[in-house]
Amino acid sequence: MPIRFKTLSYIYNKDMPYAHKALDHVDLEIKEGIITAIIGETGSGKSTLVEHLNALLLPSEGSLEILDYNIVAGQKQKFLKPLRKDVGLVFQFSEYQLFEESVIKDVAFGPLNFGFAPEEALKRAASALKLVKINEEFFNVSPLELSGGQKRRVAIAGIIACDPKIIVLDEPTAGLDPKGAREIIDLFISLNKELGKTIIIVSHDNEMVYNYCDETVVLSHGKIVYHGPTTDLFDDKEKLKEFNMLEPQIVTFRNELIDKGFKLSKDARTLKLIAREIAGQVKR
Numbered sequence: 001m002p003i004r005f006k007t008l009s010y011i012y013n014k015d016m017p018y019a020h021k022a023l024d025h026v027d028l029e030i031k032e033g034i035i036t037a038i039i040g041e042t043g044s045g046k047s048t049l050v051e052h053l054n055a056l057l058l059p060s061e062g063s064l065e066i067l068d069y070n071i072v073a074g075q076k077q078k079f080l081k082p083l084r085k086d087v088g089l090v091f092q093f094s095e096y097q098l099f100e101e102s103v104i105k106d107v108a109f110g111p112l113n114f115g116f117a118p119e120e121a122l123k124r125a126a127s128a129l130k131l132v133k134i135n136e137e138f139f140n141v142s143p144l145e146l147s148g149g150q151k152r153r154v155a156i157a158g159i160i161a162c163d164p165k166i167i168v169l170d171e172p173t174a175g176l177d178p179k180g181a182r183e184i185i186d187l188f189i190s191l192n193k194e195l196g197k198t199i200i201i202v203s204h205d206n207e208m209v210y211n212y213c214d215e216t217v218v219l220s221h222g223k224i225v226y227h228g229p230t231t232d233l234f235d236d237k238e239k240l241k242e243f244n245m246l247e248p249q250i251v252t253f254r255n256e257l258i259d260k261g262f263k264l265s266k267d268a269r270t271l272k273l274i275a276r277e278i279a280g281q282v283k284r
């Protein structure tokens with residue numbers, strides 16, 4: 001069942017003189033089982049949108065259907081706990097929320113909170129840490145002793161340990177070095193491809209979005225201005241101009257090769273695949 005925003009609006013400081021409509025009549029269906037990117041300029045409403053997915057924010061108008069939950073503006077929500085177990089939200093700069101004295105305790109906090117017995121919570125924490133490639137030698141150190149990339153992976157492990165069906169990441173690679181960013185990207189790809197999780201990722205990194213996200217949503221001033229296959233967006237020069245976005249380097253490269261007479265299939269959209277296809281067309 002897709003995630004459905006139904007004419008949903010969100011107003012910060014509602015009924016106050018400085019009220020601000022951050023989401024404006026959003027109608028949106030996000031498919032389960034795929035990777036969807038949410039992009040748009042700073043202040044366009046990306047964080048506000050994704051913070052509705054686990055009911056951290058409740059709609060001012062309209063409603064949201066997610067899994068078996070229906071969140072309606074003005075109605076009291078009775079299912080916040082199970083919803084938050086099923087929909088894991090990794091905040092921007094999530095590492096600021098690490099607070100326990102050790103890495104393993106921090107990651108076990110979520111499962112404990114959702115009612116797992118201590119032993120089971122620790123077991124889940126250990127396997128989540130393994131998945132995010134944090135070695136056992138770090139389990140009992142303070143999260144403060146880790147590198148930026150490691151801290152962020154520990155924060156993500158805290159979400160994974162609760163075994164959510166949907167994982168939402170708000171700018172998970174912001175501020176990381178290229179290697180740290182790469183590790184996070186590999187992680188959410190494997191969560192999708194190997195564990196079948198629905199992934200929703202807010203990002204400014206259009207190269208990453210182009211390479212790995214199946215669908216893309218573009219927000220502008222609280223409204224959806226594009227939603228569809230990622231490649232359809234980034235292959236469309238008019239749209240890129242309209243949304244003030246740069247063409248991904250790989251698209252430029254691909255188009256130049258096609259202009260020079262190379263035949264490239266629709267699927268050849270990574271360096272590796274393009275290299276493979278042109279290798280078969282050049283004479284030694």
Ligand SMILES: Nc1ncnc2c1ncn2[C@@H]1O[C@H](COP(=O)(O)OP(=O)(O)O)[C@@H](O)[C@H]1O
Pocket residue numbers: 012013020021022040041042043044045046047048049
């Ligand atoms: N707590 C808040 N109170 C008032 N306005 C806010 C608050 N958080 C965000 N906004 C405003 O709502 C709009 C959307 O913000 P946000 O969802 O954080 O955008 P993005 O994540 O795309 O940068 C912006 O204009 C922002 O200034």
Ligand SMILES: [Mg+2]
Pocket residue numbers: 046047048092170
């Ligand atoms: Mg944001």
